[in-house]
Amino acid sequence: MANVPEYFGSDVFNESVMKERLPKATYKALKKTIDNGDPLDIEVANIVANAMKDWAVEKGCTHYTHWFQPMTGLTAEKLDSFISPTEDGHVIMEFSGKELVKGEPDASSFPSGGLRATFEARGYTAWDPTSYAFIKEKALCIPTAFCSYNGEALDKKTPLLRSMEAINKSALRILKMFGSDATRVTANVGPEQEYFLVDREMYAKREDLILAGRSLYGAPAPKGQELEDHYFGTIKTRVQAYMKDLDEQLWKLGIYAKTKHNEVAPAQHELAPIYGTTNIATDHNQLTMEIMKRTARKHGFKCLLHEKPFAGINGSGKHNNWSISTNTGVNLLDPGKTPAENAQFLLFLTAVIKAVNDYQDILRASVASAGNDHRLGANEAPPAIISIFLGDELTGVLDAIVNGVKYEDKRVEMEIGVDVLPHFPKDTTDRNRTSPFAFTGNKFEFRMPGSKLSVAGPNTVLNTIVADVLDQFADELEKADNFQDALDDLIKRTIKENQNIIFNGNGYSDEWPVEAEKRGLLNLKSTPEAVPAFLAQKNVDVFSKYGVYTEAELQSRVEILLDEYCKTLNIEALTMIDMAKKEILPAAAKYIKDIAKTAELAKSCGAETVFEEETVKEISALVTEMYKALGTLEADVQKVHSIEDTQEMANFFHDTIFADMGALRVPADKIETLVGKDYWPYPTYSDLLFYVK
Template sequence: MSIIRFNALKETLHRKPVQVNQSEKRSTLFGQNVFNKYAMQQYLTRAAYESVMNAIEHGTRIDRKIADQVAVSMKDWAMSKGATHYTHWFQPLTGATAEKHDAFFESINGSLAMEKFDGEQLVQQEPDASSFPSGGIRNTFEARGFTAWDPTSPAFIYERTLCIPTIFVAYTGEALDNKTPLLKSLQAIDTHATAVCRYFDKNINKVNATLGWEQEFFLIDTALAVSRPDIQLTGRTLIGHSSAKGQQLDDHYFGIIPARAMSFMQDLEEECMLLGIPVKTRHNEVAPNQFEVAPIFEEVNLAVDHNCLLMDVMQKVADRHQFKVLFHEKPFAGINGSAKHNNWSLALENGTNLLSPGKTPMKNLQFLTFFVNTIKAVFENEELLRASVVSASNDHRLGANEAPPAIISVFIGAQLSAVLDELENVTKGKLSPKEKTDLKLNIIGKIPEILLDNTDINRTSPFAFTGNKFEFRAVGSSANCAGPMTVLNTIIAKQLKEFKQDVDQLIESKNLKKDEAIFNVLREYIKASKKIRFDGDGYGQAWEKEAKKRGLSNNGTTPAALKVMISKNVIDLYEEMNVMSKIEIEARYEIKLAEYTKRLQIESRVLGDISRNHVVPTAIIYQNTLLENTKNLKEIFGGEYKNIAKEQIELIMTISKHITEINAKVIQMEAARSEANKQIGLKSAEQYCGSVKPFFEQIRYHCDKLETMVDDNLWPLTKYRELLFTK
């Protein structure tokens, strides 16, 4: 074992688990550091409180004088909690979060000082927009951009700083963040889902999209992670031979959580409680040193903010516990990668879930309406939904016999498929009395019972109905949920808009009753979207062939999947729903392509460095040892034995072949990279994907072979068995 690995392991093994105070009930901690309704009631005047609540619930503007009152009250509350600074906390198009801290402290005449925070500082700030990805919206010399307060997501305190969730827009008005389109998509789905709900209850005034994410991640000891340049710079291992023991015994999933990991999780949960993040579930995942945390469902905007905040907090808590958190979708070859399943649904203001059946046929008809429209929306926009989850890292995971394939399909289970098949056969036009009775009693009336028994889950499906929600399983663990949720909200809002138009047209032109019109439209939607439904094995080659026959896309790489983003249909969709403009869509397309290219560029550089500066020199050192050994043996025994040192000679030759291949492949990879760098946009991304990336596995193969041959005491990189099984 090399001295680097030895020191890293020694540091790891001598650590003691961090002790966490567990004396208080978690419920008493919940939201203590959040300027939530309770805190606002304590600190705001009635007029200010009502103004903020109207902004949250109805989207009304907050008057400047009220904003000043809110700012002063927010500052007083924050300072009572020990805060000294404030920041506008936003989500630029880097995929991470951003913040610039300013002190409440202000100097007066150079001799006096006071703490100040007013409405202008609360409502708007001006960070440098040219230093964030803009996809051409902003030039380097055009630096002005604005962050603006989002009152629908409450302010919170973290590390003595008042964090104010905001949107981020260019001086010219275009969105430069993930939150602004998300908020617009939520407004769209509220508008059109509410309009459809009024078929069933005229008193419904608001519909919220809800989200429950499941965050998977790996915990690696900091000292071991630091010994791996690839983990440090790319978030994953670019080389590394599989450990003899991996996940094949299925002994880690739901197993006893290791002591250090448990201490980390307990500390993390305590931080989450203070920040109002309703984390409820924790468990071991499938792979060694892989774990998951999951919260209670929340409104989508708040859930997205909480997931972004959780990922930030996890990194900081992990540092205290001497861990490095890996969010990369595929940090280790040969074992499961990590996802962030997005569980999506729609709910009324009173919490009623629109994707849960009710006790009456009318409630079940409401359920079927939203259920079928969701399936239809996915069918019409499956390529766009696929594009919403693409990344260089998620390309390693999707379709790898551990995650959903790149083909988007919908799983609903055999029982619900039978219900839709029966509805498909409903007579077009007015229903006969028998059909009305059959629909109410035999089909719709049995839906609650069907769902109660329909407990199976298809883990190979990228978009699965799981009883009262749809689970979008293709989202990667490092992703910001805002992207896929914006797409999902937008396509379903558009579908619900079309549904209402179709139903109203039947009522007016055919003189049908409301229920009959709904049944007729749903029947046509069921027929039209049948191709997207698939309950079988998504991993099999048979499904690839079948999906192709059905006309479904199979975009296996990021460059291929992204093309749909700038199609006329997608631009028209976003503009019609007032979610994004053409320039905002094209900017995001360019940013995603650039990020993909840069990540592969970084990985190729790191791989070349590790191969040439770590692996090859180590192999040569070991080879020289073998050569010296062979020379000494021949000197001792002379020519008496023909096969003297035969094994050593064969090993020397094998090592030489691998060294030769590594050097040759690295040179070829660098040449391909040089050519790809001459291109821009899609052409550059395609060349990196098709000409540079294939060398990764070829170079890795030879490096991993050398790992199994070279003396363990010499090998410079921490091995899989140490990374994955050191607790």
């Protein structure tokens, strides 16, 4: 495909297709629904549905599906054909407005956290007209929200849409006081997606990668990422072909895939899109992950989206670049040329700072998972402590406001020392890889989400908590006799009260956790510690206030997340037991036997047998250690069945099972370094990470 503009979005029922295929009145009615949230008349829905069907059939589609995002974190679809029988025994292709607007999947078969019992099966999918329909695998996919028979949200999209409406209303209250003519405010996101590619044939020989998505065993390769030669390095031919194919598929779906490069770890890569509204960006990221995995199969790869597939090297994150903008084209987090004098920017900036400080617990909980627990705080991932990086200039501006002094602009030109190279202004903020929440020029980069996480969750939290603080600000400013004085006082007071969350230093230093504790910042290191924060009263209150989550919906999320954590660790533990019994211990025993035979033969010839005897002793000792650790893990896994409370079970998995797994892995990985390569039952880290020639 040579001409990208010609085929970009060709598989999307987007605005240009709607303009072409819908009557003017229908198009205008649909646009009002999309832009203003006006109710959609069924007659309009019928016309839209028929036009969608005709367009899809012309492109070879025979089926349609309501495409939704249940609490699994993945996407779901149930395919129905367009065929409808005729009296003469033939069929015609039909699609009604009723079928477009509503579907009925089985709600009890998806995670519901107790909202739905097994016998309460009915659920609904409802068309989301703000996200365009698209074609995937010759099926018309209609983005939808998913709810139970009683109306509770069972998906990721519904709370996200609610939070977007919340921040829209709250931000408009503030903008009205500044004389803005904006009528809508939108949260925007650009989620950078990191991933690993490994050879599919090697992947198929590793039970842990197949069942758990990460390597549960594995000694470090002789070379890791210490030479820093993979980051931004020349992309290998085979990977380049995969990336080219991936780009073309994403572009056809209207996904703004912009940047691709090698990441820091060997076999690790990244794809970054252009910004989009939070809802559409979330849909696009879910599609991107799906297509990444499907395209990998075509090229003989397996795409790994686990947050930490390999120990000792970088894990994969999904950096969530978040900003808010108006329908008049103003980025509310753009400081402009003189941020110290930009009161509107400073107010929105301080609102974000206060929101992150007040609600650091649920922001941390929004990225909690068993996989992300491995990643946070290691190999360029931020620590579990929430803090904000602002950079020297903005920190200087805020310090000047608090101290009541004039800010001195310290921006300089970059001089590299070569006359022929252009001079350019030095950025006012550095980049801090150890910061969980960093300001990067005109947006905040939330670096904590893991690579396979749906960005709907953290953005639902961000939108809601910022909306809450903006409303607090609006309540105060609307009552003020003198707006400017009240504004100045509010900004100064808010900065002073929330300076504890601002940290521009090294988040990996040993001193930082100690300092963070003194500042009153939370250090929720694990999922069982973090997830219950959703049910703290202040958090229940803020979500309920904006109708983002009811208390029952929050309770269900806590139950689902903890249950997923338990099931994940249970699968990992059982997989480790299986691999130990069926692969590692038999391989070690066979090697010991063969070495011992070699020693006997060498002795019979009068040769020295130091290597053979020492090797047998060392491996035998490790086998004994491993066998004992295996017994402990098996016994503790059995104890889990007697625990009924989900929180108690999650704690047991974290405190006991996880520790048992680590104790089992240590001798197994040492055995790997001693046993002959031909004896080892599965590909090593060296094989998996350095396969591409």
